Amino acid sequence: MFLILRCRKCGRFLYARAGTKSKKCVCGATSQVRRMIIVDRAEDEREAGEKVRFYQEREFGKPDFVTFR
Numbered sequence: 694m695f696l697i698l699r700c701r702k703c704g705r706f707l708y709a710r711a712g713t714k715s716k717k718c719v720c721g722a723t724s725q726v727r728r729m730i731i732v733d734r735a736e737d738e739r740e741a742g743e744k745v746r747f748y749q750e751r752e753f754g755k756p757d758f759v760t761f762r
């Protein structure tokens with residue numbers, strides 16, 4: 694089981710294996726998984742990756758149109 698999480702600092706979506714204590718986001722913030730917002734769940738890592746991409750695109754648009762700082 695994987696959890697789809699949202700970074701409280703930058704709002705990016707990421708995933709972590711269930712049971713993981715903390716997760717470091719690409720923005721540099723390390724968060725306690727249990728204190729993060731659980732957006733969704735996935736059965737395996739492949740599904741987790743797809744869901745993260747889905748939420749990212751829904752929130753920020755297609756990567757081609759996003760300028761990351």
Ligand SMILES: [Zn+2]
Nearest residue numbers: 700703718720
């Ligand atoms: Zn972040």
